[in-house]
Amino acid sequence: MFSPLIDELMASLRCLPGVGPKSAQRMALHLLERDRAGAERLAASLQKAVAGVGRCQRCRTLTEQKFCGICANTRRDNTLLCVVETPGDVLAIEQAGTYQGKYFVLLGHLSPIDGIGPEDIGVDQLIKLLQDDPEHPEDRVREVILATNPTVEGEATAYYISERAKNLNVTVSRIAHGVPLGGELEFIDGGTLAHAFSSRRRL
Amino acid sequence: MFSPLIDELMASLRCLPGVGPKSAQRMALHLLERDRAGAERLAASLQKAVAGVGRCQRCRTLTEQKFCGICANTRRDNTLLCVVETPGDVLAIEQAGTYQGKYFVLLGHLSPIDGIGPEDIGVDQLIKLLQDDPEHPEDRVREVILATNPTVEGEATAYYISERAKNLNVTVSRIAHGVPLGGELEFIDGGTLAHAFSSRRRL
Numbered sequence: 540m541f542s543p544l545i546d547e548l549m550a551s552l553r554c555l556p557g558v559g560p561k562s563a564q565r566m567a568l569h570l571l572e573r574d575r576a577g578a579e580r581l582a583a584s585l586q587k588a589v590a591g592v593g594r595c596q597r598c599r600t601l602t603e604q605k606f607c608g609i610c611a612n613t614r615r616d617n618t619l620l621c622v623v624e625t626p627g628d629v630l631a632i633e634q635a636g637t638y639q640g641k642y643f644v645l646l647g648h649l650s651p652i653d654g655i656g657p658e659d660i661g662v663d664q665l666i667k668l669l670q671d672d673p674e675h676p677e678d679r680v681r682e683v684i685l686a687t688n689p690t691v692e693g694e695a696t697a698y699y700i701s702e703r704a705k706n707l708n709v710t711v712s713r714i715a716h717g718v719p720l721g722g723e724l725e726f727i728d729g730g731t732l733a734h735a736f737s738s739r740r741r742l
Numbered sequence: 743m744f745s746p747l748i749d750e751l752m753a754s755l756r757c758l759p760g761v762g763p764k765s766a767q768r769m770a771l772h773l774l775e776r777d778r779a780g781a782e783r784l785a786a787s788l789q790k791a792v793a794g795v796g797r798c799q800r801c802r803t804l805t806e807q808k809f810c811g812i813c814a815n816t817r818r819d820n821t822l823l824c825v826v827e828t829p830g831d832v833l834a835i836e837q838a839g840t841y842q843g844k845y846f847v848l849l850g851h852l853s854p855i856d857g858i859g860p861e862d863i864g865v866d867q868l869i870k871l872l873q874d875d876p877e878h879p880e881d882r883v884r885e886v887i888l889a890t891n892p893t894v895e896g897e898a899t900a901y902y903i904s905e906r907a908k909n910l911n912v913t914v915s916r917i918a919h920g921v922p923l924g925g926e927l928e929f930i931d932g933g934t935l936a937h938a939f940s941s942r943r944r945l
Contacts, residue, residue, distance in 0.1 A: 577757030
């Protein structure tokens with residue numbers, strides 16, 4: 540319907556999550572009619588980010604530096620390591636504002652059906668971090684906190700990591716799951732409620 | 743929170759309509775984690791479109807060719823001209839599938855408060871199209887159909903164009919406004935209902 544370059548731009552915009560044909564059309568026309576400077580800036584940012592952003596050498600999160608801001612921060616507690624699935628999870632935990640340790644970002648979860656095995660989510664690199672480093676004994680990880688998502692794959696990933704870490708001199712813990720604060724029991728799903736009951740604590 | 747290149751990508755994504763901080767974060771992380779090829783393709787499409795897409799010399803719609811597909815189509819009726827605000831409006835009318843004439847796309851509407859006057863929406867070019875062309879008398883526009891939006895600015899634009907076209911040998915019409923087909927009276931706003939009553943037709 541539109542000219543080839545505009546059709547191609549609409550098709551390319553569909554790679555963005557949550558963007559269907561109608562949104563892609565609205566975005567393409569908006570950029571071409573009203574914000575060509577923004578479109579050029581977006582193109583440049585995309586190219587720079589794709590070319591420059593790699594992974595933190597310690598925690599595997601997305602960054603263009605050798606070590607990400609959190610890994611490079613010497614005031615954070617090196618003895619605590621929180622394992623999450625994505626950089627977005629790191630942001631969510633940082634915004635909660637209580638955790639002062641470091642992170643390890645799997646960038647995924649175990650999913651044999653999609654061909655994603657332990658080597659794809661960096662489990663060997665994680666185990667290496669948990670092993671004693673004779674040169675820096677003060678940096679030894681005391682506790683690894685598994686904060687993968689409470690989905691089938693996230694639980695399987697947490698279980699696999701806990702098994703691999705069993706023989707190391709490190710405490711393995713899992714974040715608590717149950718009724719969220721402010722949640723009303725009436726609207727909580729059965730699985731969560733059952734988990735909340737089986738994980739109840741003595742007061 | 744993220745590294746500078748990722749933060750910049752998120753900021754750039756905000757130029758897309760309907761994309762707030764949360765969506766921008768989700769889009770940036772999705773592209774960097776899972777679809778770098780899509781990101782590169784999007785960057786290239788953006789640059790090609792910004793560099794290549796201009797305006798149709800006849801109807802002012804967005805196209806990278808001299809004349810858009812509809813203006814170049816010799817089987818369409820040259821004696822009917824429909825005036826719309828945006829290329830998206832052309833698409834909506836084409837999808838309705840009944841109109842066989844040509845279009846004129848204002849790419850905006852009169853809005854003195856934003857400094858948008860008749861010259862910015864190509865009214866002079868439109869009037870020129872409506873004037874008799876002694877070389878091609880068979881292409882003379884018989885009727886101009888004003889299909890600007892039924893907003894204050896759209897109505898003002900339609901009124902202005904109708905005044906300018908008054909002395910030309912051309913019929914000026916406005917698309918009908920009223921209760922949409924399938925709409926229930928109960929849920930139609932008062933302004934539309936009042937218009938539907940005042941524009942009632944004898945059966």
